[in-house]
Amino acid sequence: DIQMTQSPSSLSASVGDRVTITCRASQNINNYLNWYQQKPGKAPNLLVYAASTLQSGVPPRFSGSGSGTDFTLTISSLQPEDFATYYCQHSHSIPPWTFGQGTRVEVK
């Protein structure tokens, strides 16, 4: 099975900061990588699919990049509503559809 490792596990940032979250796959997954945002008590919300394509309705301050084994999610200018937990997930050689362990973005 393909393992997904996110870093960092948590980070502290301020409104307006540029934030980068990394996800590494244990083997080549081409661009079969998704990013989700989850707020406390809510279901996850799809942000980016196929590594770099923004889901409809997602603000352009979010962007995804990468291919193969290394991927990043960047928030260009952190907004108050962006404090949440972010998960990567692969859809290559499925099942299982493995998620990363999550990255919590907290207020500095």
Add this chain to the structure above:
Amino acid sequence: QVQLVESGGGVVQPGGSLRLSCEASGFSFNAYGMHWVRQAPGKGLEWVAVVWYDGSQQYYVDSVKGRFTISRDNSKNTLYLQMNDLRTEDTAVYYCARVIYHARSGSFDFWGQGTLVTVSS
């Protein structure tokens, strides 16, 4: 608009059974594969199971194989998860989710609100 509404969660003793339902509306349910994803209290997301759009194939995470069964009734626009021989480690919020494909890359574009399953004596 697309809606997924889970039900059936509750408190059950270890070794017990529970059936979760996910009622779909706002889209052609019989055209989409459907998944269950769970989240233990304070933990991350864990994929649980998938059923093909026509119910022809099902796959599970290793930890639930032989105990959980995913199924669907396309005439009722409803997804199910039959959970037997429940263990304390199955305690989680269970979400149903729709999968959509772009080329060969799949992602979960709509999720239900979740239903809590608590396994405790």
